[in-house]
Amino acid sequence: xxRLAIPKGRLSESVADLLHRSGYDCAGLRNxxxxxxxxxxxxxxxxxxxSDVAVYVEHGAADIGVVGKDVxxxxxxDVFELMDLGFGACRMxxxxxxxxxxxxxxxxxxxxxxxxxxxxxxxxxxxAAEVIELHGSVELAPxxxxxxxxxxxxxxxxxxxxxxxxxxxxIAPLSARLIxxxxxxHFIRTAIERLTDPWRARS
Numbered sequence: 001x002x003r004l005a006i007p008k009g010r011l012s013e014s015v016a017d018l019l020h021r022s023g024y025d026c027a028g029l030r031n032x033x034x035x036x037x038x039x040x041x042x043x044x045x046x047x048x049x050x051s052d053v054a055v056y057v058e059h060g061a062a063d064i065g066v067v068g069k070d071v072x073x074x075x076x077x078d079v080f081e082l083m084d085l086g087f088g089a090c091r092m093x094x095x096x097x098x099x100x101x102x103x104x105x106x107x108x109x110x111x112x113x114x115x116x117x118x119x120x121x122x123x124x125x126x127x128a129a130e131v132i133e134l135h136g137s138v139e140l141a142p143x144x145x146x147x148x149x150x151x152x153x154x155x156x157x158x159x160x161x162x163x164x165x166x167x168x169x170x171i172a173p174l175s176a177r178l179i180x181x182x183x184x185x186h187f188i189r190t191a192i193e194r195l196t197d198p199w200r201a202r203s
Contacts, residue, residue, distance in 0.1 A: 002192065011087070013030070025040060057079050077179075091170050115131045
């Protein structure tokens with residue numbers, strides 16, 4: 001059996017499409033059920049919060065999982081990153097109010113749901129920055145004076161534009177990734193490759 005951690009929400013439908021390619025009946029993922037664990041042939045699937053997928057995999061509660069690259073960048077879990085699955089594409093960016101001009105003589109205030117990514121980004125640029133961690137709508141931070149800029153995920157940019165913000169720079173492209181537990185991977189590598197071969201053929 002392969003234990004698979006699937007993120008709840010919009011990515012689960014894309015995961016169901018991949019599993020269907022490999023010949024699995026994905027009715028349990030698509031029927032609106034509130035069940036969080038079910039079996040599909042030789043796969044034991046668990047639906048978990050997207051930010052928890054890597055935790056399940058790292059600690060051996062799941063053998064493999066599907067997770068956003070943003071989570072891997074922020075949390076740096078000790079897992080194998082096996083494959084870029086090609087869906088859930090977006091960007092990690094720095095954004096600021098239109099017309100923003102940075103003053104390098106003062107510490108830059110950066111609001112973000114991704115404090116580690118934000119801190120590492122500005123450290124690489126040798127730019128002194130205070131990172132303010134938020135859990136809600138970070139677009140508000142520059143509007144109320146909480147931050148000068150934000151670091152956040154952008155898909156279409158609509159939310160930024162509607163709040164008077166614009167992208168200053170891209171930190172990294174993002175998409176969904178397949179990850180594996182480091183210890184278990186060596187024992188079930190053949191089974192994982194058999195499962196994912198159809199995904200590679202059409203990715």
